[in-house]
Amino acid sequence: MSDSHQKLSPIALLAVLSVAQLLAMSSFANFAVLLNEFTVEWSLSSTQAGWIGGIYFAGYVAAVPFLVGLTDVLDARRIYLFGLFCGILGSVGFALFADGFFSAMIFRFLAGVSLAGTYMPGLQILNDRLNEVDRQKVLPWYLSAFSIGTAGSYFFTGVASAMMPWSSVFLLAGVCQLGCVVLVYFAIPGKRPKWLNPSDRHPLDFRPVLRNKTALAYIWGYTGHSYELFAYRAWIVAFLIFAASASGATMSREAVAGFAALFSLLGAPASVMGAHLCLKQDRGKTISVVMMLSVIVGTILGFIGALPFVVVLAVAGLYSVFIMSDSAALTSGVVAAAREGERGATLATHSVMGFSGGFLGPLVVGLVLDLGAGPHSIEGWTFAFAATAAGSLFALIGLRYLLRR
Numbered sequence: 001m002s003d004s005h006q007k008l009s010p011i012a013l014l015a016v017l018s019v020a021q022l023l024a025m026s027s028f029a030n031f032a033v034l035l036n037e038f039t040v041e042w043s044l045s046s047t048q049a050g051w052i053g054g055i056y057f058a059g060y061v062a063a064v065p066f067l068v069g070l071t072d073v074l075d076a077r078r079i080y081l082f083g084l085f086c087g088i089l090g091s092v093g094f095a096l097f098a099d100g101f102f103s104a105m106i107f108r109f110l111a112g113v114s115l116a117g118t119y120m121p122g123l124q125i126l127n128d129r130l131n132e133v134d135r136q137k138v139l140p141w142y143l144s145a146f147s148i149g150t151a152g153s154y155f156f157t158g159v160a161s162a163m164m165p166w167s168s169v170f171l172l173a174g175v176c177q178l179g180c181v182v183l184v185y186f187a188i189p190g191k192r193p194k195w196l197n198p199s200d201r202h203p204l205d206f207r208p209v210l211r212n213k214t215a216l217a218y219i220w221g222y223t224g225h226s227y228e229l230f231a232y233r234a235w236i237v238a239f240l241i242f243a244a245s246a247s248g249a250t251m252s253r254e255a256v257a258g259f260a261a262l263f264s265l266l267g268a269p270a271s272v273m274g275a276h277l278c279l280k281q282d283r284g285k286t287i288s289v290v291m292m293l294s295v296i297v298g299t300i301l302g303f304i305g306a307l308p309f310v311v312v313l314a315v316a317g318l319y320s321v322f323i324m325s326d327s328a329a330l331t332s333g334v335v336a337a338a339r340e341g342e343r344g345a346t347l348a349t350h351s352v353m354g355f356s357g358g359f360l361g362p363l364v365v366g367l368v369l370d371l372g373a374g375p376h377s378i379e380g381w382t383f384a385f386a387a388t389a390a391g392s393l394f395a396l397i398g399l400r401y402l403l404r405r
Helices: 009-025 035-041 048-070 076-097 101-129 132-161 166-187 212-245 253-280 284-303 309-326 327-337 343-371 380-405
Strands: none
Touching: 009 076, 009 101, 009 132, 009 166, 035 101, 035 309, 048 076, 048 101, 048 212, 076 101, 076 166, 076 253, 101 132, 101 327, 101 343, 132 166, 132 253, 132 284, 132 327, 132 343, 166 284, 212 253, 212 284, 212 309, 212 327, 212 343, 253 309, 253 327, 284 309, 284 327, 284 380, 327 343
């Protein structure tokens, strides 16, 4: 495809990609919001529910080395459109054919492949079309769109599930993703393929990335961050429903989903502010402080599930803010550390490691709940959130070690 004569300004390109991210992620929280319903309808254990929550990220991890690695030689817009078609298959397939554990795993895996084809390739669309100055200005805002997309998915699923059966919720998510195809195809100009010279690095050769210690430090940090973030997002609705019941508060599922959406939305400005703070202060030290605060608040949250519901909501919201405060800072650190010609491979490695953590987080929490006192006791959630907050501790230790080398 030849370059279009029409070029979007950095702000216009950011706006298009942010709206696209919101539409592409419409199915992101579908299962998390409806988890209790599926657990009853399909007789799922907490571990099985954790597997379905985690398989989304396994799909991401399986696809992202190829889809993001190829953006070093192909127009990322093409990869983005492919990812959207996978998302449509995942959403519509779940709506029409999911009837238990194994079928749900298949279609949520496809949904994860879709995220692999849109999130980081969207970042590469920006990288390929902007200069370095504009890139550093808009990149944190694009990364914050992930939180907005997450919040939108929680809110959309909560509202829609109150008015229609779960199958229609997934179908409607597929319609949103189809709308995203139209937006990206017509609004974002194409670019010429970036053909390799025979002497160039193969786009799927990731060995040079493993020799970049600074990039690896932030990739390690992102791995623990993603473990914690997606464990939180997979189980927060179930936890808040438990906490409301334990405190005697009357709270519908859609209302709880609304709070989960609000907490995710709070993460967007926190992510942007964290990234901008790192431009003025030492990035590694700033991220380390945020991670330690996240460990502390996350551990506290597990102990207070039976306190007045307003207290639980306040701490849960604060935890979301701390989890997200280092998100864009970590990814911006990786982009800044990536060498020219290796940015796609570096981001692919970043995504594989990060979302491997994202896959393990929901699964580990489900396993902890099953092995412990279960999801209907404060003891069960105490250990579950200790396991969640361990992600930031893991990230902090690895980050500090690699940055000192």
